[in-house]
Amino acid sequence: MIIRKLVVGPLQENCYIIGDEKTKEALIIDPGDEPDRIIEAVKKEGLNVTSIICTHGHFDHMGAIGDIKRETGARVLVHKEEMELYEAAKDQAALWGYSVDDIPPPGGFINEADEIKVGSLLFKVLYTPGHSPGGICLYGEGVVFTGDTLFHGSVGRTDFYGGNISKLKESFRRLMSLPENTRVYSGHGDETTIGTEKKENAFTEEFMSN
Template sequence: MDQTSSQLIRETFPVGPLQCNCTLIGDPISKKAIVVDPGGEPEMIVARLEALGLKLVSIIHTHAHLDHFLASGRLKELTGASLHLHPEDRFLWDGLETQCQMFGVPYTPVPAPDLPLADDEALACGCGVALHTPGHTPGSMSFWFPEARLLIAGDTLFRRGIGRTDLWGGDYATIERSIKKRLYILDEDAVVITGHGPETRLGDEMRENPFVRAGA
């Protein structure tokens, strides 16, 4: 188990055909949990929640590229948890079948999101906040857990990289602004969970990311 803080239960693992990083976040007192970006393998996600003694209440998404929500419908069916997405990414969610065709991934329908995600919205586990960080997609979100010094950045920020901006609704100037104005103002010691690949430290990216550096 990844345990960023005694105040937070956290486990991250890659799922699905494109190995998206899926993260479970749980409150150790209430045992309420959220899942971020269930891009595949819903039964395994449920098994991990059960092993940790957590009750899933919300399924939240950093954005609506196929690899970040392929298992969301099945996970909702298995747990009864609600689906949350920023409204500006609804066009991508509704276009899942087209996305699957383009990337050669089997298509399984996913129900519509239950609730919109808003900038500065408190998350259901009571320990984090949603940040609107557009650029990779118009509705891209990051999730900040200040007490745990934990940032889930989705495909906005990677270890020494940033999200691509050549897909539907992407924009380089916008992602650069999101990173500088919303992420690089956070705690430099924060662990950053990226959408794919290894974790990083926010301060390292501020100083060493070749695409977007703080103060540049």
């Protein structure tokens, strides 16, 4: 499995390119900005991108969706509960003082337990609301991509529109139930593992108690 991480944009968002080494099929998670760098990385690996997964509808995760879609023809997938934020992402960026290109509508919705195939790789959608209403994680092949639900040492904010602390707590518990050696790739910051976060995350004690 090929996993390339690119830190993009002013909010230092992690965009991931995941590819099957044999078939060269690939998906991109959260192309937030700097489409040229993302496309260059895709070409360097000789990958054929078939899906763009949007973990949630914050603009720092979405700014390059239009360009990547145009360049690759890949379909954009997002959870239905996230559509209000998805459609507001451009305005939201403007409020923060940034500008992003028009974001095309998604090509389909992803739901809890949906399977995403990338060549011979198989990932499952985990519905993990809390940071936003329709946030998802993608789990499979010993790794989990957690968007802004879980970071190394922390969790996503719940004070944005649609955030919900009790849902985030539930989503956090769910992620902590994955095998401890699962590698965690977050929307911001460094790679970690579920086991490390169980021990070291600043929210573990509060979120895992009743």
